[in-house]
Amino acid sequence: MALPQPSRPAATQVLSRLVNIGIPYLWLGLFFLLPFVIVLQISLAEPALAQPPYTPLWQWIEDGLLQIQLNLQNFLLVGEDSLYLSAFLNSLQVALISTLLCLLLGYPMAYAIATAPERLRVVLLMLIILPFWTSFLIRVYAWIGILKSNGLLNDFLIWLGLIDSPLTILHTQTAVYIGVVYSYLPFMILPLYANLTRLDHGLLEAAADLGCRPFCGFMRVTLPLSMAGIVAGSMLVFIPVVGEFVIPDLLGGPQSLMVGKLLWTEFFSNKDWPLASALAIVMLALLVIPFVMMQRWQQRMEGGRP
């Protein structure tokens, strides 16, 4: 043979590529990407009393004649009906405000952990991660017993003499905020911590030497340098909260309708698969921008540039 034999490392390199890249790619393509195509397809179908409960998009009528029916009704409904519109707006509002609350509580915590003595840091970090490992459903459930009108929080406040009659917190928007901040706080703290531990303290000292007081040092050095962590943490909270189902369902009330819950109801109670799919597509479209933002800043963080 004229061509030189491929050396063994080159051959294994090819094999390694095939296995390491090919297999996960194939799996995610089949079970993560392809399903979205099907969701889009079914969002354009009509609901029907059939198994599965939607009309086929195309069918062969007579010989060789293909009929394609696209139904935009579901999207028009989502855009026009005030129920769906208010659910989307409410979801975005809940996600935005809870992200800010997580940031307000999470930033000082991440900062305190990052500047704690080395040995304490490991324990403090472990304590942040630990609740994340216990059941999310059960942690949300814990708040029902605390927030309900004859619950522990009201008992405690009455015992303190701060209030005379119990406050209604459970099944309100407030309860949803408490539940969301509680469940998603670790997602905010972890990227912030990762970012703040890499902060070069020499820069702060330099700023101080140049007459920058601690507050000014924080505003002009620490905060800009931790931007990647802030964006990463915020998106890790914001994106999943928009589609959250368990928290609004268990802690929220009728006025705190969110898209995740609406999609669930359309699917399980009303058996309207096409409308549920349309809701999913609109939600996906709304989440594209925050997702791209997250990707971009994450790459920046991994690239070492703060």
Added chain:
Amino acid sequence: MKRRRWPLLGMLVFGYAFLYVPIVLLIVYSFNESRLVTVWSGFSTRWYAELLRNQQLLDAAWLSVRIAATNATLAVVLGTLAANALVRHPRFRGRAGFELLLTAPLVMPDVIIGLSLLLLFVAMQQGIGWPAGRGFTTITIAHITFSMAYVAVVVRARLSQLDRSLEEAAMDLGARPLGVYRMITLPLIAPALLSGWLLAFTLSLDDLVIASFVAGPGSTTLPMVIYSSVRMGVSPQINALATLIVLLVALAVIVAGLSMRQRR
């Protein structure tokens, strides 16, 4: 400098109290005798006894554990392959798409993943006749799809910190690449594989939304039983169950932490 740390410290204490008080209350009231979860009427372990007699719940727990273990094992394999791809092959065509597909499941709302996978399974059943019916297989496939992304994050972090000189030395001594990976690399990343496995296991054990979409009539997982009983109202049995789960998780995390430390 000391004085300035006080507000920060206060925030830290408040934050940890916020995270842990609900869990502690949950555990305390699991030993409450009264059926009313918030009224203390004396120490009792009766809810634990009732929990162990609740056959529906035990069946669901067993199904969930089997799904979680299968999911974790396969997710570790797929997640490690993906991490290898990202760390060991810095340049390949479609790398950006690969990273995108691997990050998206981390943040994608559960209702979207659940609905889209169900529609895929229905279409596949119509088209190729597999999977016939929904249950163990479909839930496990759905769980692997998002768990592998978490495993990839954990393994990738470890793999990229790895000192390559040991592998190079083994290569110089004539070891084949696959042999090097098995004898040198795998033992070095073993702690990450273990924590990835545990993470995938708990993620699967915890999932309500995705499993509800892709489950069939005969396959009720533990979160589904918990959810339907929580919807009926607060029940001390759930508190007892929660306590057991928290203890199990704490134990697993401590074991994982210790094994990490020993390896270092």
